[in-house]
Amino acid sequence: xKEAGVVTSSAYSPALTxxxxxxxxxxxxxxxxxxxxxxxxxxxxxxATVTKLV
Numbered sequence: 001x002k003e004a005g006v007v008t009s010s011a012y013s014p015a016l017t018x019x020x021x022x023x024x025x026x027x028x029x030x031x032x033x034x035x036x037x038x039x040x041x042x043x044x045x046x047x048a049t050v051t052k053l054v
Contacts, residue, residue, distance in 0.1 A: 004026055005023055007023040019046075029050060031050065033049060036048050
């Protein structure tokens with residue numbers, strides 16, 4: 001597995017009933033729709049999708 005980037009912030013969205021986050025990804029991963037995995041400080045793993053910032 002290759003490190004794709006870093007999450008800079010995250011929060012729960014009541015409107016989406018899900019956690020949303022902001023971060024940076026390396027150019028190789030910057031295509032909208034790219035599937036990545038977020039690994040927390042506690043080694044928990046969560047799937048994520050690269051999306052366009054709106």
